Amino acid sequence: MRNIIQAADSGELGEDVRVDAHADNLAERDGARSWYVLIMLTVSFSLAYIDRQLLNLLVDPIKRSLLISDTQLSLVQGLAFISAYLLAAPLFGRLVDMSNRRNVLLTGICLWSIFTALCGRADTYFELFAARFGVGASEACVLPVGWSIISDIFSARRTPRAMSIFMLGPLLGGGFSLVAGGAVITFARHVRVQIPLLENLDVWQMAFVLIGAPGILLALLIVLTVREPKRTQALVAVEDDRKFTTREAVDFLWRRRGFYTRIYLALGTLGMIVLGIPSWLPSFLIRFHGVAPAAVGFRFGMIVVTFGAAGVLIGPWVARLLEKRGYEDATLRTAAFSLLATLVASAAIPFAPGAFGALTAAAAAIFFSSLPTGVMAASMQRGTPSRMRGVVAALYTFSGQLIGFGLGPTSIALVTDKFFHDPKMVGYSIGIVCPIAAAITAWLLFSSLRHYRRILAEERAAKALA
Numbered sequence: 001m002r003n004i005i006q007a008a009d010s011g012e013l014g015e016d017v018r019v020d021a022h023a024d025n026l027a028e029r030d031g032a033r034s035w036y037v038l039i040m041l042t043v044s045f046s047l048a049y050i051d052r053q054l055l056n057l058l059v060d061p062i063k064r065s066l067l068i069s070d071t072q073l074s075l076v077q078g079l080a081f082i083s084a085y086l087l088a089a090p091l092f093g094r095l096v097d098m099s100n101r102r103n104v105l106l107t108g109i110c111l112w113s114i115f116t117a118l119c120g121r122a123d124t125y126f127e128l129f130a131a132r133f134g135v136g137a138s139e140a141c142v143l144p145v146g147w148s149i150i151s152d153i154f155s156a157r158r159t160p161r162a163m164s165i166f167m168l169g170p171l172l173g174g175g176f177s178l179v180a181g182g183a184v185i186t187f188a189r190h191v192r193v194q195i196p197l198l199e200n201l202d203v204w205q206m207a208f209v210l211i212g213a214p215g216i217l218l219a220l221l222i223v224l225t226v227r228e229p230k231r232t233q234a235l236v237a238v239e240d241d242r243k244f245t246t247r248e249a250v251d252f253l254w255r256r257r258g259f260y261t262r263i264y265l266a267l268g269t270l271g272m273i274v275l276g277i278p279s280w281l282p283s284f285l286i287r288f289h290g291v292a293p294a295a296v297g298f299r300f301g302m303i304v305v306t307f308g309a310a311g312v313l314i315g316p317w318v319a320r321l322l323e324k325r326g327y328e329d330a331t332l333r334t335a336a337f338s339l340l341a342t343l344v345a346s347a348a349i350p351f352a353p354g355a356f357g358a359l360t361a362a363a364a365a366i367f368f369s370s371l372p373t374g375v376m377a378a379s380m381q382r383g384t385p386s387r388m389r390g391v392v393a394a395l396y397t398f399s400g401q402l403i404g405f406g407l408g409p410t411s412i413a414l415v416t417d418k419f420f421h422d423p424k425m426v427g428y429s430i431g432i433v434c435p436i437a438a439a440i441t442a443w444l445l446f447s448s449l450r451h452y453r454r455i456l457a458e459e460r461a462a463k464a465l466a
Helices: 002-009 015-027 031-056 059-066 070-077 079-098 101-119 127-139 142-153 159-166 168-195 203-212 216-223 246-255 257-287 293-324 329-349 354-379 388-422 425-466
Strands: none
Touching: 002 070, 015 031, 015 216, 015 246, 031 059, 031 070, 031 101, 031 142, 031 159, 031 203, 031 216, 031 257, 031 293, 059 070, 059 127, 059 203, 059 257, 070 079, 070 127, 079 101, 079 127, 079 142, 079 388, 101 142, 101 203, 101 216, 127 203, 142 159, 142 388, 142 425, 159 354, 168 203, 168 293, 203 216, 246 257, 246 388, 257 329, 257 388, 257 425, 293 329, 293 354, 329 354, 329 425, 354 425, 388 425
């Protein structure tokens, strides 16, 4: 295939042969194997988020065991991950572009499984922080691998839907963790009693040990059933497996900085909402409304799974409706308007009547804040070479973790500790931080529309010349 494309580029082949070569490549996409690989990638992404939400459900037991404050725990939720991503995300992005992506994913899965189990062995705040650092560093591999592979195994028509399914991973993983959290804790208590070597562990520690085990099984399944796919180019009839230097990648991003800078910042401020609400809403329901932890895990977990998944899957459908009405920037336009609804819903959380009202407002906030994830990811793949998708995706997840994890949970905790001076008021902190983040995100997305339209025009011109 590569020889054919090279011959075509040098003028040795006619236009009809170039088209046939491109058609042969497309024939390999969108098949049953493509969907199976997508399932494996989505499961991997889900598994990476299970331990994160489990930590949110175990906030108070961990605080009591390690004698720490909300702010200290929020640093485990946020700063440990930020520090890890500062080091790991760019590294994984380049590895994805330069090496075997399946093996990169396998390495990450094994590492985060080990570090998750080590969280359960933590007896001090420093040990827990260090283990979470390791989890964050290893989990940084998933998004670059997924973005790069999905764009190679699906056609341009199917990529937005496939990307949306992949972006369901965090919602499914986080939601499952909350729904099954009570069962995991109960099972951990039973296992701890039955195994003498584990009897000195607290229940929350045993829960992390159990959650770390499935990753090893997933890695084995991927080894046996998934192979490295061929790399392709985003633009029609322009396929090239050459490796871009770091300088070339930087130049590419700099030429489109008006678009990429706004999207990366928007992803970060959106992450403040997507990560902030699940981090502290369970504590708000437990502390302020007196809901039992097991009930919170099941109810809120079901909301995260159902409304989050609905938002991600409906996003491409809404964008397609706007495209039919003539909006070529429909994907980002859909995302921008959804953030206006997110602003209203998140502001209503602390003022809604009772626990049911708070959950209803949270459901709306989760739906509208999840809606942009798939369409934003798909829009960033337009015109991006295969050997640069890892870097683009790494910067995407880097900004999300840096701003989202760094400011989301911690800013809510700081407002609670420093302004309200009352742990029960954490819901009002959500109602302050998340609407502000939603307003900033909406402005960034609306201001990126003209830059996105310019990229689409460049893509059309490149296709016309191909």
